[in-house]
Amino acid sequence: MKPARWLLPMLRLPLWLLVPAMLLPYYWMAIGAFKPVAELLRQPPTPWPQAATTRNFFNPDWAGTTADPDRLAGILQVSVEGHGFLRFYANSLLVTAVVTVVSLLAASLVAFVLTKKPFPGSRWLFRALLLSMMLPWEVTIVPNFVTVAQLGWINSFAALMVPGLAKAFVVFYFRQALAAVPDELISAATLDGAGTLRIWWSVVLPVLRPSLAAIAIPVAVGEWNNFLWPLLVVNDASALTLPLQLGKMAGDLSYNPQAAAVLMAGSLLASLPAILLFLLFQKQFVAGLTAGATK
Numbered sequence: 019m020k021p022a023r024w025l026l027p028m029l030r031l032p033l034w035l036l037v038p039a040m041l042l043p044y045y046w047m048a049i050g051a052f053k054p055v056a057e058l059l060r061q062p063p064t065p066w067p068q069a070a071t072t073r074n075f076f077n078p079d080w081a082g083t084t085a086d087p088d089r090l091a092g093i094l095q096v097s098v099e100g101h102g103f104l105r106f107y108a109n110s111l112l113v114t115a116v117v118t119v120v121s122l123l124a125a126s127l128v129a130f131v132l133t134k135k136p137f138p139g140s141r142w143l144f145r146a147l148l149l150s151m152m153l154p155w156e157v158t159i160v161p162n163f164v165t166v167a168q169l170g171w172i173n174s175f176a177a178l179m180v181p182g183l184a185k186a187f188v189v190f191y192f193r194q195a196l197a198a199v200p201d202e203l204i205s206a207a208t209l210d211g212a213g214t215l216r217i218w219w220s221v222v223l224p225v226l227r228p229s230l231a232a233i234a235i236p237v238a239v240g241e242w243n244n245f246l247w248p249l250l251v252v253n254d255a256s257a258l259t260l261p262l263q264l265g266k267m268a269g270d271l272s273y274n275p276q277a278a279a280v281l282m283a284g285s286l287l288a289s290l291p292a293i294l295l296f297l298l299f300q301k302q303f304v305a306g307l308t309a310g311a312t313k
Contacts (some may be wrong), residue, residue, distance in 0.1 A: 047282050047289075049066060049067055050278075051074055051075070052067045052070045052072070052074070053067045053074075053279060054069055058278055058279045058282070059275065059276075059278065072092075074092055074093060074279045074282065075092045075283050075287075077095065090280060093280050093281075098255045099256075101255045101256055103263065103284065103287075106258050106260045106262070106263045107287070109258060109260070111291070112175070113175065113241060114238055114242045114291075117179050117182040118237050121183045121184070121188060122234055124184070125188035125191075126192050126226055129189050129192035129195075129196055130217075130218050133193050133197060134201065148186070148190065151186045151190065159247070162247075166180075166181065166251055172251055172252075173251070175257060178248055178259065182244075185237065188237065199222070203221060203225075207221050227302065228305040230302075231305075232303050235296055239292045244261065245262065245265060248262055249262060260288050264281065264284050264288060267280070267284065
């Protein structure tokens with residue numbers, strides 16, 4: 019039964035209220051990145067930069083540490099132990115790219131074997147994966163940290179990457195997607211002489227392309243925003259990730275409120291990869307979410 023015409027606008031009203039509420043913080047961050055310090059801290063706040071500036075990104079008048087708010091270092095000039103913002107940016111890009119690509123490939127292979135190449139005990143293994151999804155991530159922090167410390171990986175990229183490579187939810191997601199793939203397709207490839215890895219690479223991955231794009235976005239964004247785990251395993255400036263640096267700057271605001279505009283600029287730059295990722299893979303993302311929804 020279709021709802022009455024007058025009811026449709028009322029059903030859409032929560033959506034129209036939710037969208038501005040979600041976009042307002044990002045809008046405030048974006049305009050704050052281009053406001054001078056004095057304007058950013060002004061009360062009442064201005065809804066638009068009245069004197070837009072790029073000094074929060076790069077300040078040509080910066081001359082070392084100074085209390086002058088007009089001569090603060092821009093975010094691209096901030097450094098920790100000789101390592102600048104771009105180094106932290108590159109660290110986060112590297113960790114995010116490696117974890118996303120490797121975890122998705124590994125999960126798709128595991129899901130393929132569990133779904134199309136079952137073996138004795140495979141069902142129990144899948145149930146164990148489902149059980150691991152019920153455990154809060156915080157429960158595994160101490161065992162993972164002890165393991166990483168015993169392997170001597172503290173302050174290394176291995177500590178940042180390896181624990182994030184195994185993702186039970188991604189395996190479950192791919193298994194559900196592969197359940198809709200006809201067994202005849204796998205059998206035909208087997209008759210042609212293709213082995214398990216060849217079938218996975220040449221048959222399964224192309225079929226999973228929409229699903230790969232759909233799950234890659236939340237996985238990549240989660241790794242990009244990861245804060246707690248890097249905070250535990252990294253204290254060397256050369257391996258710091260972007261969220262750690264921004265978190266440190268946020269903590270410093272209690273000592274120097276003038277740095278709020280610089281933090282806004284850093285947060286704006288930090289949000290760009292996630293936005294670009296969604297824009298680039300928007301069609302695949304929507305296709306992956308709606309796969310199987312229609313006949």
